[in-house]
Amino acid sequence: MEDHKIEDFSSLFSLKGKVAVVTGGSRGLGLTAASALLQAGCSKVIISSRKASACDAATKTLNALPNLPHGSQAISVPADSATIEGVQALLAGVRKHTDHVDILLANAGATWGEAFDTHPDSAIAKVLDLNVRAVFNTVRLFAPLLQARASVADPSRVLITASVAGLGIGTLGKQATFGYSASKAAVIHLGRNLAVEMGPRHVTVNSICPGFFPTKMSVGLLEISGGQSKIAESNPMKRLGKPEDIAGIVVYLSSRAGSHVNGEAIAVDGGSMWVRGELAAAGDSHL
Structure with a gap:
C-alpha cells in the first residue's frame, strides 16, 4: 500500500453526475446547500418544500447561476414532508425525474419559541413531527x-440538518425552543441508528449541526438574543455562519472525500457552543 498516494485527487470533491433531493430547499440553508450541490457537479438537484411557488422561484434562481456544469439542473417537486402522505407524494414526484437518488438532504424543519409555562402541546407536536418523524419517514421511503446504484466504492448519502441546539442547551427564557432542541437531539441519535442500519446497504448517514446563520428562520431569535452583532462578537471566530460554511460541509460529506464518514454529527458554529458552556458554568443567566 502506498501511504502517500491519493486516488484521483482532482475529483475528490466532485459530485459530477450525482442526483440529489433537498427537502426544505426553497430558502435558507437548504437553498444554500442545493446551490453547492449543483455547482459541485450534480446533474439534478430536486428542490422540495410545502409551497410550489417557493420551489419554482428557488429552481429559477438556481438554474440561472452563471457557473453551473453543462447539463446540471434544479427541479421543483413541492410536497409537505411533515406528513407520511406528503413524503409519499414527494417520492412519486421524484420518481418522475429519476430512478435513483445519490444524495438525500433531509433539511425541512420547524421551530417554536415560547416560555415554559405557556408552551403549547400543539407546538411540541408540530416541531417533533417535522424535525424527527418526517426525517425517518423520508429516509425509509427513499431507501x-x-x-439503486450505491456500492462499497461509491455509497449514497443521507445528510440530516440538525443543530448545535441538539448537542447542548438551546434557547431558554421567554422564547424557549424546547421542542426544537429536543427534536434536534433526537434526530442526531436517529441519524446514528440509521447510519448503522444503512451502512451495509452502502448508504452513509450524517448530521450537520449549524450554529447561528442569519436565515429567515433564525433572524427573530438573533434579535431577541441581542442582535447579530452581539452574537457574532461572542463567537470565537467573531462572526456568524456564512453560506460557504454550509456549502463546504455539504459537498465534503456528499463527495468521495467524505465516503468513510458515517454516523457523525458535525457542528458548524465557529466553536460557539463551547463558549456558551463556559459562560453557563460562570453563571450567566442570559443563556
Missing part, C-alpha cells in the same frame, strides 16, 4: 432509490 430503495438510495440503494
Whole structure:
C-alpha cells in the first residue's frame, strides 16, 4: 500500500453526475446547500418544500447561476414532508425525474419559541413531527432509490440538518425552543441508528449541526438574543455562519472525500457552543 498516494485527487470533491433531493430547499440553508450541490457537479438537484411557488422561484434562481456544469439542473417537486402522505407524494414526484437518488438532504424543519409555562402541546407536536418523524419517514421511503446504484466504492448519502441546539442547551427564557432542541437531539441519535442500519446497504448517514446563520428562520431569535452583532462578537471566530460554511460541509460529506464518514454529527458554529458552556458554568443567566 502506498501511504502517500491519493486516488484521483482532482475529483475528490466532485459530485459530477450525482442526483440529489433537498427537502426544505426553497430558502435558507437548504437553498444554500442545493446551490453547492449543483455547482459541485450534480446533474439534478430536486428542490422540495410545502409551497410550489417557493420551489419554482428557488429552481429559477438556481438554474440561472452563471457557473453551473453543462447539463446540471434544479427541479421543483413541492410536497409537505411533515406528513407520511406528503413524503409519499414527494417520492412519486421524484420518481418522475429519476430512478435513483445519490444524495438525500433531509433539511425541512420547524421551530417554536415560547416560555415554559405557556408552551403549547400543539407546538411540541408540530416541531417533533417535522424535525424527527418526517426525517425517518423520508429516509425509509427513499431507501430503495438510495440503494439503486450505491456500492462499497461509491455509497449514497443521507445528510440530516440538525443543530448545535441538539448537542447542548438551546434557547431558554421567554422564547424557549424546547421542542426544537429536543427534536434536534433526537434526530442526531436517529441519524446514528440509521447510519448503522444503512451502512451495509452502502448508504452513509450524517448530521450537520449549524450554529447561528442569519436565515429567515433564525433572524427573530438573533434579535431577541441581542442582535447579530452581539452574537457574532461572542463567537470565537467573531462572526456568524456564512453560506460557504454550509456549502463546504455539504459537498465534503456528499463527495468521495467524505465516503468513510458515517454516523457523525458535525457542528458548524465557529466553536460557539463551547463558549456558551463556559459562560453557563460562570453563571450567566442570559443563556
